[in-house]
Amino acid sequence: MNQMPTDFLNAELSARATPLNKHSVRQEADYILVWLQQTFRGDDHPAIDAGVQIANALGLPALVYHGLREDYPHASDRLHGFIIGASREMARTLERRGIACVQHVVRPGHETKGLVYRLADRAACVVTDAHATFVANFQATRFADKLDRAVIAVDATRLVPHALLPSGLGATKVFRAAHKPLREQCLADRQQIEPEIKPYKGELPFKPDHLANLSDAGVKSLIADCRIDHTLPISDEYPANKASVAKRVELLTSSIIMRYKWTRNNPADAGAGSQLSAYLHFGMTSPFAVLRALNQAEVPAALRWKFLDELLTWREWCHWRMTEKPGMTQYSSLPSAARKTMEAHAGDPREVLPLEALIHGNTPDETWNAAQRQWLATGWMHNNLRMYWAKQIIKWTRTPGLAWATGCYLNDRLSIDGRDPATYVMMRWAFGEARPGYSELPIFGWISPKGDSALRKRAGVPQWLSAMASAEVPQIKVPQSEDWARMYTDGTS
Template sequence: MNDRPIVTDARYVLCWLQQALRARDNPVIDAAVRLGNALGLPVLVYHGVREDYPYASDRLHQFILGASRDLAAGCRERGLACVRHVDRDGHREKGLVYRLGADAAALVLEDQPTFVARWQSERVASRITIPVYAVDAACLVPPTVLGDGIAGRSGFLGRHEPARAAWIDAEDEQAKIAPYDAALPFTPDSLDGDLDALIATLDIDHSLPPSPAFPAGRGAAEARLQRLIRDVLPGYATTRNDATRREGASGLSPYLHFGVLGPREVMRAVAAAQSGGGGGGKGGGQVGARHATKFADELLGWREWFQYQARGLAAPERYDRVAGWARATLADHADDPRPDIESLASLLRGETRDQSWNACQRQFLRFGWMHNNLRMYWAKRIIAMTPDPETAWATACYLNDRLSLDGRDPSTYGNIAAMFGGAPGDCERPVYGRVATRGDGSTRARDGGDAWLARAASRPVPAVTVPADVPRERYLRD
């Protein structure tokens, strides 16, 4: 990311993780270990969390710190030192990456296309005096190997699908140098104590509690992966659209977003289930190709396409990424009467006049996750429930980013953009213009759908704080 030379009289290679919070199957760590082995230096893995990143809350901090605890344990197991810092009153450490970098031969960090990780990496690379290498850990196929300028998903798949086989079998790099245990410019946090007690002392949003459905940490991620193989994958192509079914979808997205699991590990488990190994299917048999192919299309074909797209955008989270024709038609209808408009408080707390929308929003509020099928209805309806298209965009991004464990992701902005644009509808409608609308029929028409929506719309949710306005600038860019 810069043109600095490798430092020869260094103590270690610094590996700074922001989001890829796993010790194994992590290309960022592997690149650092390979470089360390070549230079005869140990690797020092560093993970730090501040209080002032956008949407910092008990929910996000708990998920992140639980993952970080297991990251350090996993690093120890593979012979690497891993140090953490939780920035807080009485424990402020300014410029820690730079200070750690002062003893490093080079810095290896994550190649992340959205949110704080992107801007922090770019800023550090432009200021630090050591070389900085960015390595992708979010995708199976690193987007950079696909080349620039792919305009559509079919062109993307044309390059991505043939490349997959070359990336599925990589093994962890073995560290040849003993773990670093010498001087550090700060006292690391252990995170082995009571995380809830630590989080309670922080200056973050305490009105949004941790998710009861998505526990933090590697063990929970592995349990989700086993559940995918055992209960979800055998019927995935037919059940994935049914929001009323508990086992229709994997629920892996929070763990993928924070890198507790990587797509390579998930796809290896899917391939094993398909070939009859790995306990696939309720009876331990093979998983049908149709289901495995559909799952791969979501995890690789869609998720990695949005990762690729985000890389080509200066600000993937901005409204100007929505297709030009869609912004134009929405602008043409910006002054239309909007009888469905709702206050930010009603939206945020899932207390609107639309029961189905409340059911969606309350899934976000309570669990920090929403079913894909509900997300489509939820995003489309926000266009009619807000005063103008740009506020609709800001509101959808805000709700998704603040509440959802998997928010702030290339898939967040890519999918919301698809709901605001996508394929044009067949006629011109009030408020939406030529942007296609979407009803709640795909859930309501299910067996028991009405009752499910009524229950979901009235489930108890935390009383989150409501800002005066929807935040529009959400990134720490300076």
């Protein structure tokens, strides 16, 4: 009998699952493989639940695997540190739940190629976490095409899965109207599936890394062995551990949410936003976990509405858009009117700044420098600053294509929450995916500019700008060619 993995899933998980090939479940197998690339938590995880539910039905254990390579774009101490820290926490949680977890970090002397393929050879099927952007999307598709057994991708990042939403939701107002009625039911349907089979303890095709046993010093020692960018340090302000997530959620529900709609646009206010974006991006928490916390806190609807609109409407709309059109990271995907007006003004006089000055926040613009230095030092930039930051790059680069690539490159390399649908949609807004300006301007053409006068008037911002100007930031490696631009411009920059 040819059975598909989705045949074993309940309604909630089935709505989150997308088959990546047409193969069926293998009858003779040792386990169900759950291959996680970016969503690192050990509980309340739809992809893990899907693997466990299939495993329970077949009388097999579920085996969770995470492998980290050295050659993904922008690999650095900062990204490796967060990913390994998150994976470590996931492994500890899975151990408590009785689910086996194997991990491998590629480095010299420990290299083993094709591990996920070798693990899949002994699996009845493979469940992976679904992502709309960056390497996880490409790798999952390529993997499924090469495999001779079923692979499904399960959405573990959104409250409302893509399959429940209609096509043609081209504006946030329309998306909100379709999304909002589904939220309460999707939250109610989210139930964790516990294993009924003892954890897998059989042979493995490689010697795994036991990240759960590593101390913080051990994590740093492991990272030091990897051939990655060691000039961009781990962020001390955003540690990848459960305690940090819990602290931020507690602050959100106890104080931040009470003033969020009034203070969220002030980068000088440390409590203006939740700063959960990095933890959401790498799946250490989820929209359903945050929503439950707000519900338990009994925050009045009038106070929590704006934050939930950012979390559930805007964030999930960005994910919906990038799932519909994954190529939206490319310059060529920007609205034709935006590209046309920028290219018509490409020859306008401008102050072209070297990449080194942009990376280290050494430009003539104090506000832009502060934003960039915050990103460089911490791996996070205030959302309102990002909108101003992205616009200015247009006037400091040789061509519109290179401007787009530069913004994406800085975002993806420096930011812990970069490479995310929300960050790319923000960049698209800055590059003309919005209302045109009121007049045609040099360099920008009909793309509306953005000033910083309103930012500077907010409480504490002048002092914050001054402090950022003298703050220590790492001096990181600057590439000597523009090869990095090709992944954002189809090689046309």
